[in-house]
Amino acid sequence: MKNKVIILLTLASVIAFTSCEKDLEAKKEELKALKKEASELQGKITSLESEIVKEDPEFGVKKVNKIPVSVEKIVKKPFANYIEINGSVSTDKNITLASQANGQIEKVYVSEGDKVSKGQTLVVLDTDILRNNINEAESSYNLAKTMYEKRKKLYDQGVGSEVDYLNAKTQKETLENRIASLKSQLSNSIVRAPFSGKIDGVMAKEGEVAMPGMPMVRIVSLNDLKIEADVSEKYIGSFHRGDSVEVFFPALGENYKTVVSAVGDVINQANRTFSLQVRVPKNNDLLKPNLMATIRLADYKNEEAFVIPDKVVLQDSRGFYVYQTVKSEEGLKAEKKYIKIGETFDGKAEISEGLEEGASVIVTGYRDVAEGTIVEIAK
Numbered sequence: 001m002k003n004k005v006i007i008l009l010t011l012a013s014v015i016a017f018t019s020c021e022k023d024l025e026a027k028k029e030e031l032k033a034l035k036k037e038a039s040e041l042q043g044k045i046t047s048l049e050s051e052i053v054k055e056d057p058e059f060g061v062k063k064v065n066k067i068p069v070s071v072e073k074i075v076k077k078p079f080a081n082y083i084e085i086n087g088s089v090s091t092d093k094n095i096t097l098a099s100q101a102n103g104q105i106e107k108v109y110v111s112e113g114d115k116v117s118k119g120q121t122l123v124v125l126d127t128d129i130l131r132n133n134i135n136e137a138e139s140s141y142n143l144a145k146t147m148y149e150k151r152k153k154l155y156d157q158g159v160g161s162e163v164d165y166l167n168a169k170t171q172k173e174t175l176e177n178r179i180a181s182l183k184s185q186l187s188n189s190i191v192r193a194p195f196s197g198k199i200d201g202v203m204a205k206e207g208e209v210a211m212p213g214m215p216m217v218r219i220v221s222l223n224d225l226k227i228e229a230d231v232s233e234k235y236i237g238s239f240h241r242g243d244s245v246e247v248f249f250p251a252l253g254e255n256y257k258t259v260v261s262a263v264g265d266v267i268n269q270a271n272r273t274f275s276l277q278v279r280v281p282k283n284n285d286l287l288k289p290n291l292m293a294t295i296r297l298a299d300y301k302n303e304e305a306f307v308i309p310d311k312v313v314l315q316d317s318r319g320f321y322v323y324q325t326v327k328s329e330e331g332l333k334a335e336k337k338y339i340k341i342g343e344t345f346d347g348k349a350e351i352s353e354g355l356e357e358g359a360s361v362i363v364t365g366y367r368d369v370a371e372g373t374i375v376e377i378a379k
Helices: 002-055 128-156 162-188
Strands: 067-073 076-091 094-098 103-108 121-125 190-192 197-202 215-220 225-232 244-249 254-263 273-279 292-309 314-316 319-328 331-338 340-345 348-353 360-364 375-377
Touching (some): 076 340, 121 215, 162 190, 292 340
Antiparallel strands (some): 103 121, 121 190, 197 215, 225 273, 244 292, 254 273, 292 348, 314 319, 319 331
16 A cells, blocks of 8 residues: 555656646747747837938937036136226316396396306396496596695695695595496406306396395306316325226216326325326217216236136135036036136136136036036027
């Protein structure tokens, strides 16, 4: 019985082994068939891809998210750093003429905007009373002069008294002084232009009664304009007479080149400044007294500088840097470039080290990139 069991177990093992061997062979055959089928499919896939690429070159290319940027080529260009001082246009010939006499305003000969010459009559007061007084005084003077001459002749002959002679002399001199005073008042009743210029305002009105000190006419000369400024004492050695400067008028949006005409020698204790005068460009009717101006003096120049917008300069623990574009197999990419900054002015930075001529510095989109970021030039 025991031998039968052993025989049966042995027979079962042989049958199982034979069955497993047959299954393995079947799997190998199946794998072989599948590999053949896969090879045929891969061939078809490769063929189809080749045909598609011929018609669509972008097919199958891995898409990379490119950051749009714009760049600025590094070339040598002039750079200057300026001292900027605020000032204003002024003139010594900007005055208001006032009446020096009493009287009714008889005639106003000018209007605002008129050009006048030195000595030209501008306003006249009523002088009838003055002229009558002068005529009366002159008549009295003629009589007094005749009496004086007679008294003097008699006195010289030793006939007349000294008292009569002195009274006649005093009377004559008194009338002379009165006539001179009246004629001076007559002269003061006429307002004349003290210099050639332009009428900037007329306050006098015909028929009004004028009094001494009453404003009549404002006159200004635009031929003697200058720019005046108060300069901080820290620039005491920067400005010299004859220095070339630029003048910018914000209201006009225009720049002019001119020179320094005067530099003050005294520091104002109240605000620690010294005075500066600059010539005004000639033949410019737009320049007016009190017009604001900015004076620029170049205190540093470099005719062959590498200049970039200062806003694109970034900083980390190692120092200042910018991003420039370089070519790679994947296309243009951003590269961090450490630099040294020279002078800066008006939104521009001079680069003393770190950049080479011809480099393309990223000037827009620079905050959207990092080292190695794939970029494209924005259109």
